[in-house]
Amino acid sequence: MTQSVPETFKGFGVDKKENWNKPKLVEYKHKQINPHDIVLENEACGLCYSDIHTLQSNWGPYNRNDLVVGHEIVGKVIAVGSAVTQFKVGQRVGIGAGNSACRECGRCNHDNEQYCKKMAGTYNNVDPRSNGYVTQGGYSSHSIADEQFAFAIPESLPSTAAAPLMCAGITVFSPLIRNLGKDAKGKTVGIIGIGGLGHLAVQFANALGAKVVAFSRSSAKKEQALKLGAHEFVATGEEKDWTSKYDDEFDFILNCASGIDGLNLSDYLSVLKVDSKFISVGLPPAKEQFGVSPFTFLKNGVAFGSSLLGSKTEVTEMLRLAAENDIKPWIEEVPISEENCSKALERCVAGDVRYRFVFTEFDKAFN
Amino acid sequence: MTQSVPETFKGFGVDKKENWNKPKLVEYKHKQINPHDIVLENEACGLCYSDIHTLQSNWGPYNRNDLVVGHEIVGKVIAVGSAVTQFKVGQRVGIGAGNSACRECGRCNHDNEQYCKKMAGTYNNVDPRSNGYVTQGGYSSHSIADEQFAFAIPESLPSTAAAPLMCAGITVFSPLIRNLGKDAKGKTVGIIGIGGLGHLAVQFANALGAKVVAFSRSSAKKEQALKLGAHEFVATGEEKDWTSKYDDEFDFILNCASGIDGLNLSDYLSVLKVDSKFISVGLPPAKEQFGVSPFTFLKNGVAFGSSLLGSKTEVTEMLRLAAENDIKPWIEEVPISEENCSKALERCVAGDVRYRFVFTEFDKAFN
Numbered sequence: 001m002t003q004s005v006p007e008t009f010k011g012f013g014v015d016k017k018e019n020w021n022k023p024k025l026v027e028y029k030h031k032q033i034n035p036h037d038i039v040l041e042n043e044a045c046g047l048c049y050s051d052i053h054t055l056q057s058n059w060g061p062y063n064r065n066d067l068v069v070g071h072e073i074v075g076k077v078i079a080v081g082s083a084v085t086q087f088k089v090g091q092r093v094g095i096g097a098g099n100s101a102c103r104e105c106g107r108c109n110h111d112n113e114q115y116c117k118k119m120a121g122t123y124n125n126v127d128p129r130s131n132g133y134v135t136q137g138g139y140s141s142h143s144i145a146d147e148q149f150a151f152a153i154p155e156s157l158p159s160t161a162a163a164p165l166m167c168a169g170i171t172v173f174s175p176l177i178r179n180l181g182k183d184a185k186g187k188t189v190g191i192i193g194i195g196g197l198g199h200l201a202v203q204f205a206n207a208l209g210a211k212v213v214a215f216s217r218s219s220a221k222k223e224q225a226l227k228l229g230a231h232e233f234v235a236t237g238e239e240k241d242w243t244s245k246y247d248d249e250f251d252f253i254l255n256c257a258s259g260i261d262g263l264n265l266s267d268y269l270s271v272l273k274v275d276s277k278f279i280s281v282g283l284p285p286a287k288e289q290f291g292v293s294p295f296t297f298l299k300n301g302v303a304f305g306s307s308l309l310g311s312k313t314e315v316t317e318m319l320r321l322a323a324e325n326d327i328k329p330w331i332e333e334v335p336i337s338e339e340n341c342s343k344a345l346e347r348c349v350a351g352d353v354r355y356r357f358v359f360t361e362f363d364k365a366f367n
Numbered sequence: 368m369t370q371s372v373p374e375t376f377k378g379f380g381v382d383k384k385e386n387w388n389k390p391k392l393v394e395y396k397h398k399q400i401n402p403h404d405i406v407l408e409n410e411a412c413g414l415c416y417s418d419i420h421t422l423q424s425n426w427g428p429y430n431r432n433d434l435v436v437g438h439e440i441v442g443k444v445i446a447v448g449s450a451v452t453q454f455k456v457g458q459r460v461g462i463g464a465g466n467s468a469c470r471e472c473g474r475c476n477h478d479n480e481q482y483c484k485k486m487a488g489t490y491n492n493v494d495p496r497s498n499g500y501v502t503q504g505g506y507s508s509h510s511i512a513d514e515q516f517a518f519a520i521p522e523s524l525p526s527t528a529a530a531p532l533m534c535a536g537i538t539v540f541s542p543l544i545r546n547l548g549k550d551a552k553g554k555t556v557g558i559i560g561i562g563g564l565g566h567l568a569v570q571f572a573n574a575l576g577a578k579v580v581a582f583s584r585s586s587a588k589k590e591q592a593l594k595l596g597a598h599e600f601v602a603t604g605e606e607k608d609w610t611s612k613y614d615d616e617f618d619f620i621l622n623c624a625s626g627i628d629g630l631n632l633s634d635y636l637s638v639l640k641v642d643s644k645f646i647s648v649g650l651p652p653a654k655e656q657f658g659v660s661p662f663t664f665l666k667n668g669v670a671f672g673s674s675l676l677g678s679k680t681e682v683t684e685m686l687r688l689a690a691e692n693d694i695k696p697w698i699e700e701v702p703i704s705e706e707n708c709s710k711a712l713e714r715c716v717a718g719d720v721r722y723r724f725v726f727t728e729f730d731k732a733f734n
Contacts, residue, residue, distance in 0.1 A: 106615065112641045115667060117614070178642060247484070248473065274479045275545060277670055280661040291656030294647040297673040300482060303644055305670025306661040 011068035011140030020055035035083035045138035046072030058285035070138030071122035096166035100146035141366035172201035174310030184210035193257030335361035378435035378507030387422035402450035412505035413439030425652035437505030463533035467513035508733035539568035541677030551577035560624030
């Protein structure tokens with residue numbers, strides 16, 4: 001350790017789902033620092049809808065009663081483990097929703113470490129490499145992560161702009177380049193839902209060279225979508241025959257809406273090209289399902305799937321592209337505190353955010 | 368026309384779903400012979416489960432009351448339309464489930480004519496290119512199809528062996544080569560359901576060079592599956608922890624079971640490699656659905672889809688591979704007649720077939 005790491009970290013934690021919107025200042029022992037781990041002093045953290053799903057127990061139970069969420073973290077390295085090769089103390093680094101993995105399996109060794117079956121997530125996850133420590137997120141003073149799950153932030157990206165790229169950004173960027181390639185010229189992509197995920201997807205799809213069609217239920221976000229880089233905009237609730245206009249046009253459709261409830265899957269599948277995919281990255285509560293049959297996919301030979309985060313290689317490529325093309329999330333900065341965490345969580349649930357809250361002023365809150 | 372085509376054709380037709388298992392000898396006017404059409408005198412026709420779904424109205428209503436099914440047809444060309452370039456009178460030719468398409472769209476011109484949005488199926492389909500004629504299938508004396516949906520049968524394949532390849536064969540072959548490539552060495556594929564579709568999928572997947580794992584509920588078909596070319600066999604109802612044995616092993620899984628009812632989708636998705644697909648070609652009644660959520664696909668970033676038939680290019684490649692590797696359906700020949708159609712349909716519903724009925728002796732039935 002090149003700098004002393006405090007024995008305990010501080011954060012804004014919640015004890016149970018009934019208090020999902022009432023984070024309190026908590027103090028907790030940090031997880032052990034493994035040889036490949038780095039320790040950050042946090043500077044900024046985005047509010048991801050996953051934070052709310054977790055705090056509301058939509059995806060499962062609490063694994064600790066001082067649960068700190070947040071996995072769009074940017075901070076400064078204050079210590080590195082004995083085997084760390086990629087980072088130095090003082091560097092500005094981001095951490096996303098993945099925290100560590102086995103480093104040994106085929107997935108870890110072939111640019112799919114986010115799919116490692118032993119990956120530990122950044123919060124509320126039991127870390128098998130730290131004696132079962134339940135991980136704590138970034139609404140906190142410090143963070144620890146394996147260097148494979150930490151990313152150098154380009155100079156030109158402010159920490160507040162980089163933070164939402166750590167989860168929302170890579171969540172949309174990975175399926176975009178896996179399905180469109182790095183040069184998407186001549187291809188058409190549909191982005192459903194202009195929110196925290198979608199407003200980044202539109203920017204990245206545009207930067208990759210694709211023709212971008214943004215889908216939203218109403219035309220309320222039309223101007224914003226076009227400003228973000230969408231070439232066309234469809235208000236599905238207002239244009240009843242939009243599918244005939246886009247017959248056989250789409251090489252790929254990315255669903256960034258927060259759920260699939262009320263989404264007419266058949267309409268979207270009908271405008272896909274043969275053999276292409278509809279990928280949903282918006283994750284609803286685990287119990288929400290919708291019915292499909294092979295017939296749903298038969299007419300175009302298409303497939304429905306999902307995608308989880310992205311590899312370090314992809315995060316690096318995303319950050320390069322963002323820096324070069326001035327791609328930034330549209331954010332509202334919120335000085336972190338009990339009161340402001342509460343307000344931001346509530347406003348996010350109400351849909352009252354364009355498009356991402358980013359907590360700031362960590363030094364004031366935790367010193 | 369180089370030979371006179373009879374004004375009416377004969378076949379074994381059904382008037383309504385209550386009589387699905389009671390085909391009667393019927394006579395009907397044939398559809399108009401368009402410039403690209405060829406006319407066959409039928410020699411053999413396989414019984415596909417689609418015939419039963421159609422006769423039982425599982426997929427929709429009857430479009431005529433003398434409905435003749437059957438879309439695994441082999442016969443001899445007796446006449447060709449004025450613009451036909453690929454076939455001559457006297458040639459042995461197969462026709463599958465597709466009958467004609469628009470010949471103009473991108474799909475028709477890029478090896479995806481089976482996905483043409485104006486394709487007419489071989490039976491019970493309204494043909495927009497023949498004044499709305501409702502097409503009639505191959506339990507009949509003659510067939511008419513566009514030459515793009517007709518396939519020259521290699522010398523070495525008997526008509527009875529070639530017939531089931533026209534639908535069952537290409538239905539499994541197309542997704543296999545689209546997902547594994549023509550050289551599948553080093554790849555592992557799972558084939559679910561050893562029946563009319565699955566027993567061909569095992570043979571083709573083996574011929575493409577893949578490691579083939581056959582899945583069935585019980586071990587009743589184990590020996591047969593291994594004989595067909597499966598390298599390994601899993602009785603999912605008897606081996607409770609088969610998923611751990613095959614962790615991260617599969618490049619592709621093809622579901623050939625007749626439905627999805629009782630099929631544990633999550634188990635199969637859990638053994639797929641990252642970014643791969645589970646494709647279901649067994650088509651259940653249209654109302655049967657199963658519930659999925661993006662979470663179902665999240666852990667491996669996989670997708671669920673379907674696939675429809677295959678292009679002419681793919682059928683040609685399949686027939687070449689079948690001839691070279693002596694790939695043949697396991698069939699039971701049935702001289703076509705009212706009584707035998709009835710028995711075969713009933714035995715097929717009862718699962719009493721290993722693995723395909725093929726109707727023969729058309730000359731006796733229709734002369």
